[in-house]
Amino acid sequence: MLILFVVKCSLYLYSTYALYMPRPKKLRKISNAPKFKGFRAIRLDSDKEPAPILMDYDEYEAIRLSDYVLKKQTEAARDMGISRPTFARIYESARRKLAKALSEGAPIIFQGGPVYFTSEWFLCRNCKCYFNHPDKEESSIVCPLCRSSHVRQCEQDTF
Amino acid sequence: MKIAITSTGNSPEATLDSRFGRCSYFVIYDTKTGSMEFIPNPNRSAMEGAGPASVQLVASRGVEKVISGEFGAKVKAIFDSLKIQLIIINDTEMKISRIIEMVSPKK
Numbered sequence: 001m002l003i004l005f006v007v008k009c010s011l012y013l014y015s016t017y018a019l020y021m022p023r024p025k026k027l028r029k030i031s032n033a034p035k036f037k038g039f040r041a042i043r044l045d046s047d048k049e050p051a052p053i054l055m056d057y058d059e060y061e062a063i064r065l066s067d068y069v070l071k072k073q074t075e076a077a078r079d080m081g082i083s084r085p086t087f088a089r090i091y092e093s094a095r096r097k098l099a100k101a102l103s104e105g106a107p108i109i110f111q112g113g114p115v116y117f118t119s120e121w122f123l124c125r126n127c128k129c130y131f132n133h134p135d136k137e138e139s140s141i142v143c144p145l146c147r148s149s150h151v152r153q154c155e156q157d158t159f
Numbered sequence: 160m161k162i163a164i165t166s167t168g169n170s171p172e173a174t175l176d177s178r179f180g181r182c183s184y185f186v187i188y189d190t191k192t193g194s195m196e197f198i199p200n201p202n203r204s205a206m207e208g209a210g211p212a213s214v215q216l217v218a219s220r221g222v223e224k225v226i227s228g229e230f231g232a233k234v235k236a237i238f239d240s241l242k243i244q245l246i247i248i249n250d251t252e253m254k255i256s257r258i259i260e261m262v263s264p265k266k
Contacts, residue, residue, distance in 0.1 A: 033240055117239035127261075130247035132239070144224060144246055145261045 025114040028058040028090070029081040033117055038109040039101070050106040056113025059094030066091055125150040162188045163217045164258055165227040169197040171256040175248060177228030180210035187220050188259055195259070210234040218243065226258060 038052070058080065065076035077087035101108045119132045122141060126148035133141060142149050165182035166173045176182035181203050187196040198216070202209040210231045217225060218241055225238065226246045238245055248258070 033242075035242070116236050118236070119239045128249060130249075132235075132245050144244060145226075145248075145258075 026082055026086070028061065028113070028115045029079065030057050030061050030115045030117050031079065031119065032061070032064065033057060034060055034110050036110075038107060040107040041101075041105040043105065050104050052107040052109045053097050053101045054112075055094065055097050055108050055110050056090075057110060057115045058090050058113045059097065060110055061115075062087060062091040063094045063098065121154050122151045123154050124148055125152060130154070160190045160224070161220060161222040162190065162224045162226065162262055163220070163222040164188060164225075164255060166197070166255050169199070171195065171254070171259065173255055175226070175228055175251055175253050175255065175258065177251045179225070179227040179230050179234055180213045181205070182213075182227065185213075185217060186255055186259075187217075187222065188262070190263055193263070211237060214238060214241075224262075226262075 034057075038055075040049075043049070061080060062076065065071045065079060066073065069076075071079070073087055073091070074084050077084040080087060082090075097108070100106065121130055121132045122143075123130055124143035124146065126143060127146040129143065129145050131144055141151055143151055164186040165176040165179055166184040166186050167176045167182070168174075169184050173184070176184075182200055183203060185198045185200060187198065188194070200213060201216070202212045205212065210233050214234055214237045222243065224244045224246060226248060228248060228251050230238070230245055230247065235245065
């Protein structure tokens with residue numbers, strides 16, 4: 001009887017929580033963070049600069065994947081580890097922020113957001129060491145230890 | 160370029176420490192000048208948060224590469240956001256002097 005009561009109580013509690021608490025946001029995977037803090041407009045007059053627009057890293061990544069790497073939304077969403085509708089929402093918000101900054105001449109600052117950062121990992125066949133590659137611009141990948149180019153990309157889950 | 164290596168002791172004859180956050184010493188090696196600095200790890204016996212605290216210590220020295228036997232998930236994410244390269248060596252018997260020999264530019 002008592003057990004049943006406890007179960008009932010917890011069910012009641014759970015249902016009230018479910019009513020008032022939103023589902024926590026899934027962390028978005030950022031595989032290429034910007035190397036700079038933000039942008040600023042070139043001004044002709046010495047007007048006061050408008051308040052900066054804060055762009056989250058996931059918004060930056062959405063713009064980069066869609067309009068720079070030219071990926072389809074489904075692929076881009078998979079890359080960021082989120083659903084396609086979520087990706088579309090982030091992308092929409094990013095575009096609005098960009099448009100606002102462009103038309104108002106407001107500075108953009110990259111910061112925060114529900115994100116985590118990752119990079120690709122490689123295995124050197126020569127000295128059997130693992131290493132990652134945070135700088136994507138460098139195209140030829142060599143082992144940082146033995147400078148061998150016998151490297152193989154490995155899956156993220158092996159660690 | 161500066162490279163951080165986790166070490167079990169404070170001499171070049173010590174071996175690589177397999178853990179990053181709770182290693183005994185950090186070796187900061189400068190490939191330009193060839194200088195070696197041994198820093199005892201203050202987070203060695205920390206209850207929690209040893210990884211991020213060690214990242215801060217290493218990053219404040221301006222290193223570009225970190226060599227260790229293992230990195231935690233939190234640590235990896237912070238290093239990725241700082242654009243610092245991580246290198247994992249599975250051979251824990253490797254001596255610091257040997258690693259430095261490998262990473263220093265060949266003449």
